[in-house]
Amino acid sequence: MSLRRWSVTxxxxxxxxxxxxPLIWMVSVSLMARGEAAQFPPPLWPTSPTLENYRLLFGxxxxxxxxxxxxxxxxxxxxxxxxxxxxxxxxxxxxxxxxRDATFRLLVAALVVPGQIGMLPLFLELKAMGxxxxxxxxxxxxxxxxxxxxxxxQYCLSxxxxxxxxxxxxxxxxxxxxxxxxxxxxxxIIVTLALYVFLSSWNDFMxxxxxxxxxxxxxxxxxxxxxSRQNVxxxxxxxxxxxxxxxxxxxxxxxxxxxxxSELLTGSVKG
Amino acid sequence: MAGLSIKDARKHFGxxxxxxxxxxxxxxxxxxxxxxxxxxxxxxLLRSVAGLEELTNGRIRIGDRDVTGLAPSExxxxxxxxxxxxxxxxxxxxxxxxxxxxxxxxxxxxxxAVRRAAAILNIEPLLDxxxxxxxxxxxxxVAIGRAIVRQPQIFLFDEPLSNLDADLRVRxxxxxxxLHRQLGTTTLYVTHDQxxxxxxxxxxxxxxxxxxxxxxxxxxxxxxxxxxxVAQFLGTPRMNILAATMAENGRATLAxxxxxxxxxxxxxxxxxxxxxxxxxxxxxxxxxxxxxxxFTISFIERLGGLATLHLGGREGEEPVACxxxxxxxxxxxxxxxxxxASGHLHLFDSTGEVLETTGK
Numbered sequence: 001m002s003l004r005r006w007s008v009t010x011x012x013x014x015x016x017x018x019x020x021x022p023l024i025w026m027v028s029v030s031l032m033a034r035g036e037a038a039q040f041p042p043p044l045w046p047t048s049p050t051l052e053n054y055r056l057l058f059g060x061x062x063x064x065x066x067x068x069x070x071x072x073x074x075x076x077x078x079x080x081x082x083x084x085x086x087x088x089x090x091x092x093x094x095x096x097x098x099x100r101d102a103t104f105r106l107l108v109a110a111l112v113v114p115g116q117i118g119m120l121p122l123f124l125e126l127k128a129m130g131x132x133x134x135x136x137x138x139x140x141x142x143x144x145x146x147x148x149x150x151x152x153x154q155y156c157l158s159x160x161x162x163x164x165x166x167x168x169x170x171x172x173x174x175x176x177x178x179x180x181x182x183x184x185x186x187x188x189i190i191v192t193l194a195l196y197v198f199l200s201s202w203n204d205f206m207x208x209x210x211x212x213x214x215x216x217x218x219x220x221x222x223x224x225x226x227x228s229r230q231n232v233x234x235x236x237x238x239x240x241x242x243x244x245x246x247x248x249x250x251x252x253x254x255x256x257x258x259x260x261x262s263e264l265l266t267g268s269v270k271g
Numbered sequence: 272m273a274g275l276s277i278k279d280a281r282k283h284f285g286x287x288x289x290x291x292x293x294x295x296x297x298x299x300x301x302x303x304x305x306x307x308x309x310x311x312x313x314x315x316l317l318r319s320v321a322g323l324e325e326l327t328n329g330r331i332r333i334g335d336r337d338v339t340g341l342a343p344s345e346x347x348x349x350x351x352x353x354x355x356x357x358x359x360x361x362x363x364x365x366x367x368x369x370x371x372x373x374x375x376x377x378x379x380x381x382x383x384a385v386r387r388a389a390a391i392l393n394i395e396p397l398l399d400x401x402x403x404x405x406x407x408x409x410x411x412x413v414a415i416g417r418a419i420v421r422q423p424q425i426f427l428f429d430e431p432l433s434n435l436d437a438d439l440r441v442r443x444x445x446x447x448x449x450l451h452r453q454l455g456t457t458t459l460y461v462t463h464d465q466x467x468x469x470x471x472x473x474x475x476x477x478x479x480x481x482x483x484x485x486x487x488x489x490x491x492x493x494x495x496x497x498x499x500x501v502a503q504f505l506g507t508p509r510m511n512i513l514a515a516t517m518a519e520n521g522r523a524t525l526a527x528x529x530x531x532x533x534x535x536x537x538x539x540x541x542x543x544x545x546x547x548x549x550x551x552x553x554x555x556x557x558x559x560x561x562x563x564x565x566f567t568i569s570f571i572e573r574l575g576g577l578a579t580l581h582l583g584g585r586e587g588e589e590p591v592a593c594x595x596x597x598x599x600x601x602x603x604x605x606x607x608x609x610x611x612a613s614g615h616l617h618l619f620d621s622t623g624e625v626l627e628t629t630g631k
Contacts, residue, residue: 165350172369
């Protein structure tokens with residue numbers, strides 16, 4: 001191996017280490033005894049690893065309920081987002097209807113408006129609809145994200161029109177074309193989009209904090225934030241909470257990274 | 272099987288009129304090729320027959336049914352696209368079975384239809400493969416197989432050989448002809464390649480700028496083109512066109528002042544009438560003969576057995592291409608005598624339309 005390759009490998013390893021170090025320490029602290037992480041200098045590894053923090057977290061703190069809330073909201077958000085975003089993106093790319101391009105331009109223009117600006121009017125709307133403090137209210141912003149529509153549309157543009165026309169000649173209805181021809185071709189982008197929506201809704205803090213008042217409905221990030229305000233010194237429990245929050249999405253990402261990365265590469269080749 | 276009849280087809284895209292009143296009749300079992308340059312409306316016409324484009328005006332009949340307003344799948348047609356348009360996630364078998372599965376046909380019937388089509392096209396060993404694992408020629412065969420499985424009344428082909436390399440094009444041309452002989456299905460085939468048109472067609476329709484220029488058998492169009500466009504579109508190298516004016520005694524004067532004998536016109540033209548004289552490169556004879564004109568060879572394209580001579584005449588005259596068997600005796604810069612036998616000449620008026628001559 002040449003010197004140049006050695007140095008690139010070393011640099012990559014360093015960057016990876018810097019990135020992963022906080023995650024490793026998070027796991028390490030979550031296994032420490034109460035108060036151990038507060039010492040100075042803070043220890044890197046627990047002297048006697050314990051699962052006490054997790055027991056407390058799932059026991060008296062009842063994090064299981066919030067975990068389930070997060071799983072429910074993120075799964076539903078992902079499913080609903082795909083349900084609305086894929087047909088919309090496909091229609092903007094491949095179906096001919098009046099005002100198609102003008103509507104799409106308007107949507108893309110709205111991408112530059114920060115999400116936080118829309119939160120107050122959205123809250124007021126949902127209040128009028130009686131959806132505040134409900135799972136439905138927490139799901140609304142995920143129904144049809146403009147970015148997702150944009151992503152699907154751009155990918156759909158690469159599907160040859162002739163393929164869809166061949167399916168029409170073969171007697172497929174528009175619904176059958178979407179289900180039997182377009183969806184399988186869109187598989188990589190669907191995985192990417194699903195992962196993106198799941199991660200975003202899982203990590204979302206602001207909207208659930210605004211819309212959910214009842215503690216039983218809290219998602220993990222909101223519940224942990226509320227807990228940290230009350231127990232600001234409990235680093236070990238906080239870190240156990242952070243592990244519970246991070247681990248599912250980390251596993252999901254690692255499991256799907258093959259599809260996710262292949263999509264990124266496809267995109268780069270296609271330009 | 273059925274014939275096809277198109278009456279006064281017009282199509283606008285915004286303010287652009289792409290089809291300007293096209294009427295065509297294709298007989299049952301006929302192989303008709305629509306040929307023309309890019310943008311002449313030939314693909315739009317084919318897509319209108321398929322139902323993929325809606326005509327602004329006009330009617331389309333397939334057999335005894337008016338299909339003008341019908342969906343593509345209800346017209347009894349099958350189409351093969353230039354890009355093959357195979358479904359990439361399905362195997363060859365599934366691609367070919369797709370239409371019948373959509374129609375909820377019986378499994379046994381689907382299997383029989385797919386295997387029959389695969390046998391015709393010699394693609395049985397490929398049935399389990401996905402399109403990505405096939406070569407261009409194999410993909411084209413699968414696309415044709417998908418069309419055969421539907422047992423259409425009419426096959427529509429949209430430049431099906433354009434994406435193939437030269438060798439494969441020649442082979443597939445032969446296979447298309449063979450397939451048509453075997454199935455006998457009415458076929459409408461669009462191409463911009465005049466060689467495909469000449470070799471495959473029972474009848475050729477030449478289109479330009481949204482209109483039909485001429486319809487006829489390949490031989491008719493080659494021997495008796497209706498205008499300069501058709502004359503030059505068919506044949507390689509293309510027909511020479513020389514500007515001239517009518518003179519006395521059945522002769523014409525070329526732009527450079529030289530005179531040649533013309534065939535007799537059905538409607539004689541007065542002296543001084545401008546006209547264009549067409550002659551195919553292979554109809555020019557090289558060698559001393561009565562009435563032969565001297566030309567200088569400016570360039571020789573040697574093709575092995577044949578050579579194309581590019582001849583320069585007098586100042587003011589267009590260069591002339593002449594094709595002959597190459598014996599290696601001629602060199603660039605040589606002066607040769609070229610004869611334009613009146614029987615081989617095509618005469619066109621100042622608008623480019625043919626002037627009928629006796630004896631043709």
